[in-house]
Amino acid sequence: MDTFLQQVVNGLTLGAVYAVVALGYTMVYGIVQLINFAHGEVVMIGCMVAFTVIVALASAGLPPMLVLALGALAAIAVCMAVGYGIERVAYRPLRNAPRLAPLITAIGLSIVLQHLALLVWGRSYIAFPQIIEVKLYRLGNAETSATISNVQIAIVVASAVMMAALLALVYRTRMGIAMRATSQNPAVAGLMGIDVNRTIAQTFLIGAALGAVAGVMVGAYYGIAHYQMGFMLGLKAFSAAVLGGIGNLAGAVLGGLLMGLIEAMGAGYMGDFTRVCTLDTLLPGFAEACASNPDASLLGSNYKDVYAFIVLILVLVFRPSGLLGERVGDRA
Amino acid sequence: MSLLSLSQVEVHYGGIRALKGVSMEVRAGELVALIGANGAGKTTTLRAIAGLARATGGIRFDGQSLLGQAPHAIARSGIALVPEGRGVFAQLTVDENLAMGAYSRGDRAAIEKDREHVLSLFPRLAERLTQTAGTLSGGEQQMLAIGRALLSRPRLLLLDEPSMGLAPLLVDRIFEVIRRVSAEGVTMLLVEQNANLALEVASRAYVLENGEVSISGSAADLLGNPKVQAAYLGIEG
Numbered sequence A: 001m002d003t004f005l006q007q008v009v010n011g012l013t014l015g016a017v018y019a020v021v022a023l024g025y026t027m028v029y030g031i032v033q034l035i036n037f038a039h040g041e042v043v044m045i046g047c048m049v050a051f052t053v054i055v056a057l058a059s060a061g062l063p064p065m066l067v068l069a070l071g072a073l074a075a076i077a078v079c080m081a082v083g084y085g086i087e088r089v090a091y092r093p094l095r096n097a098p099r100l101a102p103l104i105t106a107i108g109l110s111i112v113l114q115h116l117a118l119l120v121w122g123r124s125y126i127a128f129p130q131i132i133e134v135k136l137y138r139l140g141n142a143e144t145s146a147t148i149s150n151v152q153i154a155i156v157v158a159s160a161v162m163m164a165a166l167l168a169l170v171y172r173t174r175m176g177i178a179m180r181a182t183s184q185n186p187a188v189a190g191l192m193g194i195d196v197n198r199t200i201a202q203t204f205l206i207g208a209a210l211g212a213v214a215g216v217m218v219g220a221y222y223g224i225a226h227y228q229m230g231f232m233l234g235l236k237a238f239s240a241a242v243l244g245g246i247g248n249l250a251g252a253v254l255g256g257l258l259m260g261l262i263e264a265m266g267a268g269y270m271g272d273f274t275r276v277c278t279l280d281t282l283l284p285g286f287a288e289a290c291a292s293n294p295d296a297s298l299l300g301s302n303y304k305d306v307y308a309f310i311v312l313i314l315v316l317v318f319r320p321s322g323l324l325g326e327r328v329g330d331r332a
Numbered sequence B: 001m002s003l004l005s006l007s008q009v010e011v012h013y014g015g016i017r018a019l020k021g022v023s024m025e026v027r028a029g030e031l032v033a034l035i036g037a038n039g040a041g042k043t044t045t046l047r048a049i050a051g052l053a054r055a056t057g058g059i060r061f062d063g064q065s066l067l068g069q070a071p072h073a074i075a076r077s078g079i080a081l082v083p084e085g086r087g088v089f090a091q092l093t094v095d096e097n098l099a100m101g102a103y104s105r106g107d108r109a110a111i112e113k114d115r116e117h118v119l120s121l122f123p124r125l126a127e128r129l130t131q132t133a134g135t136l137s138g139g140e141q142q143m144l145a146i147g148r149a150l151l152s153r154p155r156l157l158l159l160d161e162p163s164m165g166l167a168p169l170l171v172d173r174i175f176e177v178i179r180r181v182s183a184e185g186v187t188m189l190l191v192e193q194n195a196n197l198a199l200e201v202a203s204r205a206y207v208l209e210n211g212e213v214s215i216s217g218s219a220a221d222l223l224g225n226p227k228v229q230a231a232y233l234g235i236e237g
């Protein structure tokens, strides 16, 4: 029971981050039917910029919350600039090109951004400064050992606030309605006086800002940053967006949370389920391995990255439109 | 002084020359009809004016050249196009569609007044404000498309085959509104395959044939023209 509760907490934290990143993929897809594969790198850059700012201010004697907020603001500003630049330089010229062209460009861009980050921040793992003292809170009654940290609470709350703000923006404001109109029919949106290029740029800006905050959250949660960290994170969040139904905002949130839970449960339980030594009468071939390591298991928590892709494959096979998606696309 | 003037307008789609030098004008307050067979270039003419099709020649609106301007800039200068096939935003509600019509305006109170006016022209829309536009019937979608265009308070309204695919009763309803909006002073260029209807409400008309203006004149003249009667009005000579 402890493991279960603990993995629910971890899964929801992770899922909140995936959801915020998945929203960036799904918003851009919704408006230009393009998978912005460079979005994971935007998240990485957000993490790196926040790292640099926090390290620079660490000795200035400012309150830790202020330092963190300044780091996040700098990350948002830089990521918005990067997101805008990506759209302007790489995607806008290809708006009417065959779909394969922007897709390949997106992959190329993500490599370029990784290497720019490599030049700036180096190739080694960077310890993200833990300026906020981590506090653990016990969950439930005194017998359980499941805990939730203040960082986890902050991540879940911040994600929920951002998601609510985004939904309000998209469904309640003139700018949001214009975004949805543009995503449905850009030509007619233009006839309404909507500047389609500007609206698309706004979508990239918002997605990048969300990605920046996600980057800060990932850095604060794992305490570590690396120039390639955006790759796996991006793929998982993209899988989450597909799981929920790409192009659908609620779907991205649902898909992100599910993806986090699946990954946490997989990491928490698959090792137990595949502990070969308890099965040694069935699988005598493992006797030798079990003699040296009685806990040997086929799928330990090292395999946690696998589950996202198993989910992605299952969704693509059985429900390509995702959980909440209506349109099955020839568009993807 | 004409509000809209086209001179020697040409449009190419790849190798196809869809407009081969079209010249026409619409004066302030007029309702001008543009009629012609399927494929004559009527839609292309409206798309060229609205900035959706790249054109050469001259297109001037209120003294300004429209050539090379983006559709949103043309819309903001006061031209509204109700496109062929209506082009409602299917997943937005009726109310949101109407709000998009007023997108370029900031005068809240006046927008609200115009919205009330549009809903009085089309009471059916008032009953369906929270429904998504995709769930409306074809006739209701046409009403929405026209109402949405009116909410931009256009100085020139371009209508592309508003009668297409509608039951006769609904066509009557739509044309009643066209007449009323015209009487309220909105300048209109009306494209129709149904020439009878168009010439009934218009003051002047142009006939488009294979991307060229073949006949033009007052609506009364065209109604009496044997060529027009034979080709477009279903009257045997």
Ligand SMILES: Nc1ncnc2c1ncn2[C@@H]1O[C@H](COP(=O)(O)OP(=O)(O)O)[C@@H](O)[C@H]1O
Binding pocket: B013, B014, B016, B018, B036, B037, B038, B039, B040, B041, B042, B043, B044, B045
């Ligand atoms: N997008 C397009 N690509 C190629 N040809 C087109 C396109 N749109 C229209 N055409 C051609 O241009 C000509 C005029 O079409 P259109 O303006 O739609 O005529 P109408 O509205 O009078 O029926 C037709 O021959 C049509 O086939």
Ligand SMILES: [Mg+2]
Binding pocket: B042, B043, B044, B084, B161
């Ligand atoms: Mg047409």
